[in-house]
Amino acid sequence: MLKLMRRINYWKFLVYAISLTLLFPFIALILISFGDTDGLWAHLFATVLIKYVANTLALMLGVAFLSGIFGVLTAWIISKYHFVFSKYIDFMLLLPAACPAYLVAYAYTDFFEYAGPVQGSFRSLMGWSSARDYYFPEIRSLGGAIFVLSSVLYPYIYLLARTAFRQIPESYIEVSSLYKRSEFWTIGFPLARPAIAAGVALVSMEVVSDFGTVEYFSLQTLTLGIFNVWIGMNSITAAAQLATCSFAFIIILLVLEMRSRSGRRFNDTSKNQRYGRTKSLVGLKATFCVTFCLLPFCFGFLIPISILISNLVGSFKWLNLMDSLVILRNTLMLSLIGASLIMLIATLIGSVSQVSSDRKLQNLVSFSSTGYAFPGTILALGVMIFFGFIDNILVFTEIFGLNLYLSGTLIALLFAYLIRFLAVGYGSVISGLSKTSPNLVWASRTLGLGFSSTITKISIPLIKKSIIAGGVLVFVDIMKELPMTLLLRPFNFDTLATSTYQFAHDELMTEASLPALLIVLSGLIPIVFLNRLLKKPEF
Amino acid sequence: MSLKNHFVAIITFILSAQIIDAREVNIYSHRQPFLINPFLEKFTEKTGIKTNIIYSAQGLAQRLSSEGKNSPADVILTVDIASLIVYHDMDLFLSIRSQKLKQNIPSHLRSLDNTWFGLSKRSRIIVTSKDRIKSGSIKNVEDLSDQKWHGKICTRPGSHNYNRALLASIIAEHGEKKAEKWASGLVANLARRPQGNDRAQVKAIFEGQCDIAIINNYYFGLLKYSDIPEERDWAESLNLVFPNQGKNERGSHINISGGGVAKHAKNKSEAIALLEFLTDRASQDLYGEINFEYPVNPNVAPTIELQSWGNFESDKISISTIARLSGVAQRIIDRVGW
Numbered sequence: 049m050l051k052l053m054r055r056i057n058y059w060k061f062l063v064y065a066i067s068l069t070l071l072f073p074f075i076a077l078i079l080i081s082f083g084d085t086d087g088l089w090a091h092l093f094a095t096v097l098i099k100y101v102a103n104t105l106a107l108m109l110g111v112a113f114l115s116g117i118f119g120v121l122t123a124w125i126i127s128k129y130h131f132v133f134s135k136y137i138d139f140m141l142l143l144p145a146a147c148p149a150y151l152v153a154y155a156y157t158d159f160f161e162y163a164g165p166v167q168g169s170f171r172s173l174m175g176w177s178s179a180r181d182y183y184f185p186e187i188r189s190l191g192g193a194i195f196v197l198s199s200v201l202y203p204y205i206y207l208l209a210r211t212a213f214r215q216i217p218e219s220y221i222e223v224s225s226l227y228k229r230s231e232f233w234t235i236g237f238p239l240a241r242p243a244i245a246a247g248v249a250l251v252s253m254e255v256v257s258d259f260g261t262v263e264y265f266s267l268q269t270l271t272l273g274i275f276n277v278w279i280g281m282n283s284i285t286a287a288a289q290l291a292t293c294s295f296a297f298i299i300i301l302l303v304l305e306m307r308s309r310s311g312r313r314f315n316d317t318s319k320n321q322r323y324g325r326t327k328s329l330v331g332l333k334a335t336f337c338v339t340f341c342l343l344p345f346c347f348g349f350l351i352p353i354s355i356l357i358s359n360l361v362g363s364f365k366w367l368n369l370m371d372s373l374v375i376l377r378n379t380l381m382l383s384l385i386g387a388s389l390i391m392l393i394a395t396l397i398g399s400v401s402q403v404s405s406d407r408k409l410q411n412l413v414s415f416s417s418t419g420y421a422f423p424g425t426i427l428a429l430g431v432m433i434f435f436g437f438i439d440n441i442l443v444f445t446e447i448f449g450l451n452l453y454l455s456g457t458l459i460a461l462l463f464a465y466l467i468r469f470l471a472v473g474y475g476s477v478i479s480g481l482s483k484t485s486p487n488l489v490w491a492s493r494t495l496g497l498g499f500s501s502t503i504t505k506i507s508i509p510l511i512k513k514s515i516i517a518g519g520v521l522v523f524v525d526i527m528k529e530l531p532m533t534l535l536l537r538p539f540n541f542d543t544l545a546t547s548t549y550q551f552a553h554d555e556l557m558t559e560a561s562l563p564a565l566l567i568v569l570s571g572l573i574p575i576v577f578l579n580r581l582l583k584k585p586e587f
Numbered sequence: 588m589s590l591k592n593h594f595v596a597i598i599t600f601i602l603s604a605q606i607i608d609a610r611e612v613n614i615y616s617h618r619q620p621f622l623i624n625p626f627l628e629k630f631t632e633k634t635g636i637k638t639n640i641i642y643s644a645q646g647l648a649q650r651l652s653s654e655g656k657n658s659p660a661d662v663i664l665t666v667d668i669a670s671l672i673v674y675h676d677m678d679l680f681l682s683i684r685s686q687k688l689k690q691n692i693p694s695h696l697r698s699l700d701n702t703w704f705g706l707s708k709r710s711r712i713i714v715t716s717k718d719r720i721k722s723g724s725i726k727n728v729e730d731l732s733d734q735k736w737h738g739k740i741c742t743r744p745g746s747h748n749y750n751r752a753l754l755a756s757i758i759a760e761h762g763e764k765k766a767e768k769w770a771s772g773l774v775a776n777l778a779r780r781p782q783g784n785d786r787a788q789v790k791a792i793f794e795g796q797c798d799i800a801i802i803n804n805y806y807f808g809l810l811k812y813s814d815i816p817e818e819r820d821w822a823e824s825l826n827l828v829f830p831n832q833g834k835n836e837r838g839s840h841i842n843i844s845g846g847g848v849a850k851h852a853k854n855k856s857e858a859i860a861l862l863e864f865l866t867d868r869a870s871q872d873l874y875g876e877i878n879f880e881y882p883v884n885p886n887v888a889p890t891i892e893l894q895s896w897g898n899f900e901s902d903k904i905s906i907s908t909i910a911r912l913s914g915v916a917q918r919i920i921d922r923v924g925w
Contacts, residue, residue: 095921162796178795188782266744266782276746280917282673429649436653455654535646539613539639550619555786
């Protein structure tokens with residue numbers, strides 16, 4: 049055993065090295081946040097800071113709540129009941145994951161604002177002539193942002209909760225019905241809590257780091273504040289300080305949630321359980337379920353996509369399509385390489401940290417995969433500083449007539465993706481590993497297989513599905529990613545997201561619609577694939 | 588394709604950014620590609636110099652600075668004076684010698700140390716509803732804080748570069764205290780929470796949500812000649828006001844798009860050639876034709892379309908003063924909640 053452990057140490061060393069490398073951009077950000085800000089904080093405290101924090105909190109709680117309702121309830125309905133179209137609805141509920149939040153925000157604004165078709169037809173229908181005649185909720189508001197973000201982010205929760213609900217043994221449900229207790233509140237929800245919490249955590253991190261939606265809605269959150277301080281007051285120092293604070297804040301939340309779960313176990317140790325029996329529903333109840341489950345799909349996919357398509361009709365040009373196809377190729381290639389890289393590293397550090405049972409390593413790994421909570425642009429700044437530093441070391445390659453600089457290459461961009469999306473891949477790998485017993489690994493090692501072959505022959509096949517599932521989510525995330533791609537990409541390199549942005553930034557929705565639709569369409573394919581994969585029984 | 592070929596393809600894809608051509612110029616641009624590409628195509632046509640571009644609205648100065656002397660960037664193009672000053676203050680520009688640039692650009696629109704240069708002008712103007720606001724009832728930007736416009740004004744958020752610069756011009760004229768009073772008066776007159784870009788403000792006037800808005804002049808042109816009929820109607824519903832044109836007034840606030848050569852430019856002469864090209868008659872005309880911007884070159888007249896909107900005097904304050912007051916302006920914006 050001791051000898052086996054020693055060999056693992058090389059792997060542990062490698063994982064330590066990777067995790068520490070991933071921390072460098074954070075360290076760079078913390079370093080630039082040390083500096084004089086010329087009384088900026090006093091000014092911020094006295095004026096906007098409280099508003100920033102309150103808005104961020106309200107947005108986060110609002111989205112957590114609404115996307116929680118969308119995700120958890122639909123997951124419960126789909127995994128417990130069988131009704132007309134339930135198979136299709138199950139799949140439709142995932143589709144909003146392909147829509148970037150900022151695009152949905154653009155589409156909805158056109159649609160719902162005062163000058164949009166909804167209010168316009170209201171006015172002509174009711175004979176109203178101005179905004180003072182009636183009340184209509186403003187889309188560019190806190191409520192609007194909660195609605196938009198929840199509509200596209202709930203699939204994270206849905207996906208995780210659905211899997212958890214399906215794994216609840218039938219016997220538990222039977223016990224609860226014997227005692228006439230609510231199946232959902234006494235069994236379903238408590239058992240699925242880790243999965244739901246993981247989903248809500250991902251969603252909250254997305255919300256805190258969102259810039260596109262809040263900028264478009266002029267919602268003064270911390271992220272928008274970071275930009276006001278950085279661009280408006282030209283203080284990168286204060287911006288880095290604000291970013292670090294908001295980052296610390298989300299980390300505290302995550303730790304609190306993990307603490308409240310620690311000491312409890314959620315896995316099921318008995319064998320020979322039956323799972324996933326569904327009740328059939330007809331009539332009124334079925335109608336209710338269909339309607340309820342279709343709502344988030346319509347909000348997060350059908351309506352925004354219809355708006356985009358209607359924008360495109362009439363302005364479609366073949367030439368634009370040809371341009372977009374080249375960009376599509378870039379996007380797919382980049383997302384594929386990025387997703388593979390991230391899953392490779394996630395699997396490596398996941399399996400090593402599981403086997404090594406080294407708490408320090410596990411904490412370090414979890415910490416280095418929190419890049420998800422940083423606003424993309426700010427994270428990109430950290431990555432730039434890091435690569436600037438590396439390039440200064442690489443200067444020596446000039447001696448050999450090479451100019452091996454990494455800044456401004458796809459390597460820098462891929463590294464940024466790795467920091468940002470490792471959380472998604474790592475979470476998926478860990479959840480897969482937590483269902484397999486470490487004893488299997490030890491057995492294999494005792495039988496003489498080396499650590500690397502154990503990982504490739506035992507661990508990876510066991511969690512293959514989790515790896516692919518994580519990979520698909522990362523793939524779609526990279527396809528949608530905007531701020532880091534915009535800032536770190538090489539010359540003359542566009543992805544669909546950056547190509548959409550240059551038009552949408554100027555509210556030129558007609559021009560933006562084609563690349564936007566391509567993002568959604570090419571995101572759909574992996575999601576369909578993911579859904580198929582997750583439905584197949586485990587071995 | 589064999590596995591090996593796949594591998595080679597991927598590596599080529601990743602490293603493709605590094606393959607460098609002979610005569611070329613590398614551009615970091617804050618201006619969207621679809622607005623700058625027509626210029627670059629003409630430039631390549633004329634000089635044979637290939638252009639490479641990266642566009643981002645924010646963060647390129649930080650990228651340039653962290654790349655340091657290894658940076659591939661040769662030219663920086665921005666859409667406002669504040670970002671030019673950011674590059675200047677971070678010491679990212681090279682001081683260049685070009686008689687042509689000096690001739691083509693008036694001194695208040697370029698830096699004294701020959702680091703940055705204004706390339707086109709845009710005026711921040713007031714637009715009013717043709718039907719609801721009597722023409723001539725607003726003359727100066729200061730009028731917008733008058734109580735009689737309560738609930739009538741729409742603007743984009745104060746913390747946008749264009750509004751920040753406008754407020755900076757008011758600070759420069761009247762001092763911080765009066766400027767803050769103006770800003771809080773303006774905020775009190777707003778018909779709705781500041782939101783959207785300048786285009787959205789015009790839309791709001793057309794739909795009757797408000798009667799007065801502050802926009803950059805080119806938005807009016809873009810809407811007037813839009814492919815979308817409805818947008819042409821928006822423009823049709825407006826009167827244009829070039830503010831502060833009275834006898835002792837300072838003139839309408841202008842901002843510039845501009846550029847400079849990167850400190851560690853590898854293609855210095857190509858970079859200077861590009862800047863010079865952009866101040867030439869043909870390019871100066873193109874700014875007006877594509878994006879309804881005014882020429883900086885005093886020898887080039889605005890396009891006929893622009894002239895038809897009316898001639899105006901622009902504020903002659905040194906444009907860098909506006910940028911220097913940006914931080915002060917942002918603090919006022921935070922305080923009054925614009």
